[in-house]
Amino acid sequence: QQQVKQSPQSLIVQKGGISIINCAYENTAFDYFPWYQQFPGKGPALLIAIRPDVSEKKEGRFTISFNKSAKQFSLHIMDSQPGDSATYFCAASIYTDKLIFGTGTRLQVFP
Amino acid sequence: EAEVAQSPRYKITEKSQAVAFWCDPISGHATLYWYRQILGQGPELLVQFQDESVVDDSQLPKDRFSAERLKGVDSTLKIQPAELGDSAMYLCASSFDRDSYEQYFGPGTRLTVT
Numbered sequence: 472q473q474q475v476k477q478s479p480q481s482l483i484v485q486k487g488g489i490s491i492i493n494c495a496y497e498n499t500a501f502d503y504f505p506w507y508q509q510f511p512g513k514g515p516a517l518l519i520a521i522r523p524d525v526s527e528k529k530e531g532r533f534t535i536s537f538n539k540s541a542k543q544f545s546l547h548i549m550d551s552q553p554g555d556s557a558t559y560f561c562a563a564s565i566y567t568d569k570l571i572f573g574t575g576t577r578l579q580v581f582p
Numbered sequence: 583e584a585e586v587a588q589s590p591r592y593k594i595t596e597k598s599q600a601v602a603f604w605c606d607p608i609s610g611h612a613t614l615y616w617y618r619q620i621l622g623q624g625p626e627l628l629v630q631f632q633d634e635s636v637v638d639d640s641q642l643p644k645d646r647f648s649a650e651r652l653k654g655v656d657s658t659l660k661i662q663p664a665e666l667g668d669s670a671m672y673l674c675a676s677s678f679d680r681d682s683y684e685q686y687f688g689p690g691t692r693l694t695v696t
C-alpha cells in the first residue's frame with residue numbers, strides 16, 4: 472500500500488514534443504505529490520508538486536494532472552528540450568513524513 | 583541560492599571498514615532526512631530528524647548504521663562495518679520545519695564498497 476508505481480521506465484521524445492509520465496498509488500492517506508528531476512551524479516531537484524485538493528497545477532512548461540478517484544497523477548512536459556533529458560521521479564507522502572518514490576523514468580529528448 | 587551540502591561526494595571503501603558521511607542542511611531548516619538510492623531506483627528513507635531528535639528510523643539497519651544530529655544543525659551518517667550491498671548514493675534532504683512539505687536534496691555521496 473505504500474508503493475508508488477511509475478511508468479514508463481524510459482521515454483524518448485523529439486524536441487518540441489510532449490513528454491508524459493504517469494504514476495499510480497494505493498494509499499488514500501497520501502496528501503502530497505511532488506515530482507523530482509535528477510541528472511546523473513546529482514541529487515533529485517524538486518520540480519513541481521500538487522496537493523489532492525486541486526486537479527491540475529502548471530509551472531512554465533511543466534504540468535501535473537491529478538485524478539483523485541483513479542489514484543493517479545501525471546507529469547506533462549510541454550515543448551520538451553534536450554536539456555530536459557534526465558530521470559524523473561514521482562513521489563508521495565502523508566503530511567511531511569518520508570517521501571515514497573516511484574522507480575523513475577529516464578527521459579531522452581532528441582533534437 | 584541556499585543548498586544542502588554533503589561530503590565527501592565520492593567514497594570508496596573496503597568491506598568491513600567504517601565510513602561516515604556528513605550533511606549540512608539549508609540554513610534554518612529544522613527537519614533533516616537521510617535517504618539511500620540504489621542505482622536505477624528511487625530514494626528510500628533511512629532516518630528523519632526534527633531538530634536533534636529522531637522522528638523515523640524504522641528503515642535504518644541499526645546493527646551497522648547510525649545517525650546523529652547533535653546540535654540540530656549538521657548531521658553524520660555512519661556505517662560500520664560496510665558491506666558490499668551498501669554501495670549506493672546516500673542523499674541528505676532538508677525541509678524548513680515539521681509542517682513544510684518541500685524537501686530539498688543535496689548532491690549526495692556515492693559510496694562504493696569493494
